[in-house]
Amino acid sequence: MVEAFDGRFAELTAAFTKRLTSELDMLEKFGRELERHAADPAMFDQVCHVVHRLAGSSRVFGFGELTRPAQEVEALIAEQADPERIAEGTRQLAEDIRRSINP
Amino acid sequence: MTLISLVKSGNPEAKSVKGTSEFEPGQAERKRIYLFDRDPHLTDLSQKLRSLGYEVASGPGDGNSEKCLAAVIHEKADPELELTASLIPDHKVIVLCENRSFDFRIKAARLGVSALVQHPVDLIELEGWFSDFDRDQQVEPKVLIVDDDDIVAEAYAFALQQKGMRAETLSNPLKTGQMVEDFCPDLIVMDLDMPEANGLDVARALRLSRPHLSLPILFLSAEQDEDIQHQARQIGGDDFITKPVDLATLTNKISIRVSRARDLRNIMERDSLTGLLNHVNFKERLAAEVGRSRRTGSPIAVCLLDLDHFKAVNDTFGHQVGDRVIQMFANCLTGSLRSVDVIARYGGEEFGLILLDATPEQGARVLDGIRRSFSNFLFDTDDGPQSVTFSGGVCGLEDASTTEGLLGAADKALYEAKQKGRNRIVLHSQLEQR
Numbered sequence: 001m002v003e004a005f006d007g008r009f010a011e012l013t014a015a016f017t018k019r020l021t022s023e024l025d026m027l028e029k030f031g032r033e034l035e036r037h038a039a040d041p042a043m044f045d046q047v048c049h050v051v052h053r054l055a056g057s058s059r060v061f062g063f064g065e066l067t068r069p070a071q072e073v074e075a076l077i078a079e080q081a082d083p084e085r086i087a088e089g090t091r092q093l094a095e096d097i098r099r100s101i102n103p
Numbered sequence: 104m105t106l107i108s109l110v111k112s113g114n115p116e117a118k119s120v121k122g123t124s125e126f127e128p129g130q131a132e133r134k135r136i137y138l139f140d141r142d143p144h145l146t147d148l149s150q151k152l153r154s155l156g157y158e159v160a161s162g163p164g165d166g167n168s169e170k171c172l173a174a175v176i177h178e179k180a181d182p183e184l185e186l187t188a189s190l191i192p193d194h195k196v197i198v199l200c201e202n203r204s205f206d207f208r209i210k211a212a213r214l215g216v217s218a219l220v221q222h223p224v225d226l227i228e229l230e231g232w233f234s235d236f237d238r239d240q241q242v243e244p245k246v247l248i249v250d251d252d253d254i255v256a257e258a259y260a261f262a263l264q265q266k267g268m269r270a271e272t273l274s275n276p277l278k279t280g281q282m283v284e285d286f287c288p289d290l291i292v293m294d295l296d297m298p299e300a301n302g303l304d305v306a307r308a309l310r311l312s313r314p315h316l317s318l319p320i321l322f323l324s325a326e327q328d329e330d331i332q333h334q335a336r337q338i339g340g341d342d343f344i345t346k347p348v349d350l351a352t353l354t355n356k357i358s359i360r361v362s363r364a365r366d367l368r369n370i371m372e373r374d375s376l377t378g379l380l381n382h383v384n385f386k387e388r389l390a391a392e393v394g395r396s397r398r399t400g401s402p403i404a405v406c407l408l409d410l411d412h413f414k415a416v417n418d419t420f421g422h423q424v425g426d427r428v429i430q431m432f433a434n435c436l437t438g439s440l441r442s443v444d445v446i447a448r449y450g451g452e453e454f455g456l457i458l459l460d461a462t463p464e465q466g467a468r469v470l471d472g473i474r475r476s477f478s479n480f481l482f483d484t485d486d487g488p489q490s491v492t493f494s495g496g497v498c499g500l501e502d503a504s505t506t507e508g509l510l511g512a513a514d515k516a517l518y519e520a521k522q523k524g525r526n527r528i529v530l531h532s533q534l535e536q537r
Contacts, residue, residue, distance in 0.1 A: 008261050009258065009261060012254055012257055012258050012261070015254050016254050016255075019254065049298070052296060052325060053252055053255075055325045055346070055347070056252075056255075056324065056325035056346030056347055057252055057254075057255040057346065057347070058347070059346075059347035059348070059349060060255055060258050060259075060347070060348075060349070060350060061258070064347065067347050071325075074325075
């Protein structure tokens with residue numbers, strides 16, 4: 001029973017990690033677009049959704065270190081901070097994700 | 104061979120006093136009780152339990168794998184509680200005791216005994232424990248997780264399943280209403296921020312239906328805004344858990360909430376004398392089961408039962424005896440039917456049943472078996488042992504299509520059973536044929 005649970009949980013963690021990889025690509029792209037002042041509102045919404053989800057769920061799968069940087073980006077977007085600050089926060093989060101999935 | 108070694112090795116001679124009869128829809132696999140005894144009085148207890156629909160065995164058989172609702176041990180058969188201790192890891196154990204000392208109670212509690220019942224046995228008290236165990240065993244708490252993040256929702260569900268709960272996930276909040284109808288959760292865990300619909304709106308929409316007014320909702324969100332958290336509580340959110348949260352904390356909180364919710368619901372929905380569903384909630388369940396039956400195509404049998412000459416029981420022996428007859432009849436129905444079947448006290452001495460996945464004909468056969476057993480049961484009164492009988496009317500969706508129509512059809516059949524001389528079960532379809 002416990003083994004079965006661990007097996008299923010490992011599968012879910014693998015699915016979460018795979019999704020993190022695609023989210024990492026998206027965040028890096030967003031950072032670059034921001035620097036070029038080319039990020040559109042739809043992309044803001046998408047990133048907002050991703051960082052909100054990361055802030056809430058990464059701890060469940062053992063990525064608790066991503067909670068705070070994700071919360072910071074979420075807060076910067078919510079307060080409509082300067083694009084450079086958002087870009088900097090996003091870059092930091094992307095680096096943290098990269099370190100977490102490739103320790 | 105001592106009792107304890109007999110249990111440990113498996114009892115080659117252990118056989119049920121009354122074997123499991125042929126199973127059919129609507130009929131319960133008999134709920135098994137192990138009875139360990141060195142007192143002739145318990146032979147009488149064994150017979151009474153059989154009359155109420157239980158299968159009584161003298162101990163676990165070979166392999167020790169049969170499911171058993173409770174092991175009942177007379178303290179004289181196990182003065183050192185060794186047998187009790189050996190059974191506790193796998194069974195609910197009730198000790199019948201004459202020892203009133205609190206020391207003994209503490210010893211029993213330390214061992215993990217589930218209940219102490221004073222000897223000579225009050226059958227209603229004993230059966231009350233059986234009903235509690237049955238409810239705990241059969242109906243695992245059900246939790247619905249509504250979260251658009253399907254990976255996280257699955258993780259929550261698996262963690263809850265490991266805690267013995269049944270959990271379903273739903274990533275599209277717009278389907279919550281239908282899912283609640285079909286799954287009947289004891290509690291909903293609801294994410295607040297979902298693209299298709301906000302969790303607060305989903306909760307408000309659920310609360311527009313009367314049966315869902317008291318359904319506990321536990322909001323789960325990374326939302327830090329105090330105002331939104333306050334709104335969530337106002338809608339009847341029982342708690343607001345702020346993400347991030349680890350799985351152990353989450354499952355512990357849900358486990359406590361769901362257990363409390365079930366206890367409260369039992370108090371609200373159930374009749375205080377019998378512990379059965381009350382009239383209002385029976386009708387709500389009937390409406391839900393009619394809808395489910397139409398969607399799935401599986402039959403249901405709707406039954407109304409009424410104790411015969413009950414006024415005479417009350418007038419002759421007093422209301423106390425009358426109440427005991429009602430309690431015993433309720434216990435007899437609970438003991439004889441499956442846990443999935445719906446049993447309610449419909450009125451004074453009238454009872455309502457919904458037998459799931461059973462045709463009216465199958466339902467009538469099951470009820471006729473219960474009728475025969477119950478008529479053999481003897482109640483102790485000042486005038487000596489007395490028996491009581493009941494009559495029943497049964498119908499299905501072929502007889503009527505609405506809740507009221509079904510209750511009317513079952514009532515018509517019940518009336519016919521009374522007219523024909525009582526102590527019988529009548530199918531509504533038989534009335535139509537005449």
